[in-house]
Amino acid sequence: MLTIFLAIAPVFALILMGYGLRRGGIPSTEFWNLNDRLVYWVLMPALFFAKISAADLSGGLGxxxxxxxxxxFAAILCGWLFGRGFAAPQASSLLQGSARFNTFIGLAIAEAVFGTTGLQIAVLGSALLVPVVNVTVVTLMTRQLGGGGKSIVRGLVKNPLILSILAGALFNFAGLKEVPVLHEIARILGSAALPIMLLCVGANLKIRGLSGDVRIIGLSVIGKFLINPLAVVLAAWVLAPDLLVFQVALIFAALPTGVASYTLAREMRGDAPLMATIITAQTLLSFITLPLTMLIGQAVLSLN
Structure with missing residues (x-):
């Protein structure tokens, strides 16, 4: 437990640093907004492209x-069922809070705990999850809230993370894994992604003035931190996968909801203030739940 916590501690320290810097006005609010865009449009796509295009996919990802x-899917089903007793805007926030994840934190923790190999596996995990998660969540939210679905789908088609994943996969399958200059640029930009995005995650946390139905927040925590990891552990019990693959998958299962959930809630006329509360509560709670989940998951699988 101590070893895992010490490995993860710098990740959360950078998140807290980002929060403290923004609250202190350093250097400015506009700076953090621009950095968010830099991470989303340049640094993360570069990281995804560099890792996926050069990855060894011969072993299969089944x-x-x-x-x-x-x-x-276990978590999103849980969020959908839990949300049936609430108004549509609140139910949509519960849906996102139960199933979406913060890719940035996941990549950073995988690298911190398992090194370069862990980061590589986490990037592949993102490639598998990001398109499926976004399409599924948008589809279900459109059904809950009505309208706006077409414009959101158009936005997904232009999503730089999804586009970089597709570009990396095409390069990989075409055998163009290492293109001089192009891949060097992508690796340099990608190496800057993790520390900057962690600071931005912290800068986006909003602790003051948060409000929301405690029941919904609690149910989102159950879906995200209990149902999701439990389903992964049960699947691993049946499949008996490689231990490192299981550990990285468990990291994804135990991640807090990503900040993009707030933007989607706002654009689709969901309950954005409630979504902000869920994001902040889960991010702070994950300081404890994430290392604990990894420890329990490993212990359970070792009994198989």
Missing amino acids: DYAMLLYAGF
């Missing part, structure tokens, strides 16, 4: 995909 999708 078991890994099964673990990731087992956790996600």
Whole structure:
């Protein structure tokens, strides 16, 4: 437990640093807004492209995909069922809070705990999850809230993360894994992504003035931190995957909801203030739940 916590601690320290810097006005609010865009449009796509295009995909991703999708679909089903007792805007926030994840934190923790190999596996996990998660969530939210679906789908088609994943996969399958200059640029930009995005995650946390139905927040925590990891552990019990693959999949299952959930809630006329509360509460709670989940998951699988 101590070893895992110490490995993860710098990740959360950078998140807290980002929060403190923004609250202190350093250097400015506009700076953090521009950095968000830099990470989203340049640094993260570069990281995804560099890692996926050069990855060894010969071993197959079947078991890994099964673990990731087992956790996600179990959690989103839980969020959908829990939300049936609430008004549509609140139910849509519960849906996102139960199933979406913060890719940035996941990549950073995978690298911190398992090194370059862990980061590579986490990037592949993102490639498997990001398109499926976005399409599924948007489809269900459109059904809950009505309208706006077409414009959101058009936005997904232009999503730089999805486009970089597709570009990396095409390069990989075409055998163009290492293109001089192009891949060097992508790796340099990608290496800057993790520390900057962690600071931005912290800068986007909003602790003051938060409000929301405690029941919804609690139910989102159950879906995200209990149902999702439990489904991954059960799937691993059946599939008996490679240990490192299981550990990285468990990291994804235990991640807090990503900040993009707030933007989507606002654009689709969901309950954006409630979404902000869920994001902040889950991010702070994950300081404790994430290392604990990894420890329990490993212990349970070792009994198999």
